[in-house]
Amino acid sequence: MIEKHAERLLALARRHGATDAEVSVETRRAALTRFANSEIHQSVAEDTVRVNLRYVHGRRHGMAATGRLDDAALESLVERAAASARGTAETDDWPGLPEPGPIPEVTGASAAATRAATPELRAGVVREVIAAADAAGVGAFGSFATGAVTTAVLSSRGVRAAQTRSDAWLVTVHMSPDGGTGYAETCAVDVADVDGAALGREAAAKARAGDHAVALAPGEYPVVLEEYAVVDLLAKLGRCGFNARAAQEGQSCAEPGVRIASDLVTVWDDGTDPAGLPTAFDYEGVGKQRVTLIDRGRCAGLVHDTRTAAGAGIHSTGHALPAPNPVGPLPTNMFMAPGGFSREELLGRLDRGLLVTRFYYTNPVDPKRGIVTGVTRDGLFLVEGGEIVGPVRDLRFSQSYLDVLRGVSAVGNSRRTLRGWYGGVSVLGDITVPAVLSDSFRFSG
Template structure:
């Protein structure tokens, strides 16, 4: 039994002893270790690392629900947690939306996440070297990034993260799992123009700082002396770094089960809302040889598995915890999180499926263009190549109209050739509409794993060629 599961089992025992057998309780114990190597002005300026074990208890007692947490895992700390949570439950208003506990169920298995033992989720291919990475190993990637930038000013980070977790409840469910991630995100700057490159992976050995640094530098050098373009609708190729923002907003506002239950999501199950080329899958257990990206169970102990949200343009599912599932007569999809009853359950490992292109289609082209985007650019008559989107804000959650800015490189493309850099632009665009039927002109041949701001989520995004993107102004005004 893992250390985390031992702690969870102890809390369950305390609940039974102090609150009685009628109490329903669920306990999540998570050990999270995050290490970050930051660099600026082409030099490392900070190494930080933190490791903590947190215990979260949710208790349903006499029709009332309360939650508490602690990082004190000794006997006194755990007893205090249970006592405080019982006291809170007794003065909390009744909870008619309580959906009960997850019953005992085995974890789902896959080629990438077969488990080890009946209720253990020790990920296949889990990389111990990443979980135990040293500052020197991260610094090697930073040095390679800086050297490959060829004298340009650089900044960014290389991080490694490790999570080991366990769940237990009074209904008898008890599961464990662990996951590791490495990520790098860096920019290079030339004459006021920035270029970016970023990547996430389950193995630190899969991060090549030299490749990322060279790409960021090529973008920066190609972005000098940009021109301004007038507002209007433009054909665009969005590189994977930009597409990741679409996936993030789809996850938070579109495929969110609470938003769907409250009719605040664009999602209409069984409806062809996207172009037939679009398939979107949530894959917490990993895919295509990549080890598991997330834990094999959620914060309610529900086993996770691959979930198809959009298949060939048709919206098939949204993500649920037990509460949102009960509201619409569905089953939990394993997406409960500490705040999901308030904010809604969201997918954290979305993949927009790539569309393999003709052989040789991605070879050649300017070095600042991500490889899988090059054949899409070659097909464009007149439009924009966009590296990155940032400072995006939702104006209308129902239609998912988003406003934001481009960043880290925009270029005008005419007759399949990049003709020059463009200044950053403001856009106002419905993300589902941009990927609607007939609006996707092409999808890149590779989905690139990209880091999110949270170390336990990431997105796999290919480049996208879209018929129309609504540019509403320049970044300068």
């Protein structure tokens, strides 16, 4: 259905005088159930559409967007995009719109159960979370979202790409009356893979274990980073490091061929892997390529969109974001190779260190060196002799995430798929990671 609207918009743009045009149409059906103080208090749903038009006239190009599909809205969209193009100077390095190319066949991107998920289904999962909190004597807070996104990208060059994706995303924070907090999260294509009871128990146990936290002196500690923390490492480095635009502008913390992590770290991006939230193409309609980002500690590659690829003299790897895009291409389906250690074995290698559940409010302050500032949250524990001895209060840090990866001395043998947050970028991304042990993490207080 949305392809018909896109074809109509392309025809309108050509009749208006565009020498080239690209249309992306994305429809989203999303529903959300929120809970607080161990009670469900809100269930909402929305159907939205976003239409982007890139209008090209010679070496001038402009764009406009709308949230409607009626004739008047599409005609206005063309006029605004044309005016945007007329108001820009000719661009010498404009590579043009991408030519059509192969799009990989992707399986497991959408599940009927997720697309059809009802408020009652979500409420049932949330009640499992709340039951686990009640059993531990803590309060449950969070949300459970289900939805589906259909994306179509068409261009006057012959690009024709369309796909539907679904995702279910459950996040909960449990709060103890004695001060402890616990966090748990999961995301999946199929809502049937979301285990509310298991997540509830995880968050509740962490909250209770965090009661009566004590202050710990700032300093440098070896750390076991749980998967929630490792996701933040890779997401920030994905934006600051493996983004070809950042590299071409001299702002990247990564350079192909240079050692940036320990030999135990291998990271790649693969939109076709059904272990994550798969997608076949990017927002330019270019098929996704698997890109190795770190190969046994060495930076192996960067992700590209059409513009950065032209600057490098190569083809796009299929990592463009929706236009206008001030960020550049991003790896939005990242994976880290597992290792050989259980969680208990990772902790057992700590003589005296910290177990970190997750990071919060993190922001890059020196992208070139991969330095990020933030704070720990929802579970920070002192470990001595390989055993957790008690909770400690959250600590702030300004730490090079590259140095953390260089210090990795052991990697967990299981992985979790979680949502990826890239900082101000609204994309459906996922990161699949294990826990890791890093020999040094500096906390400032």
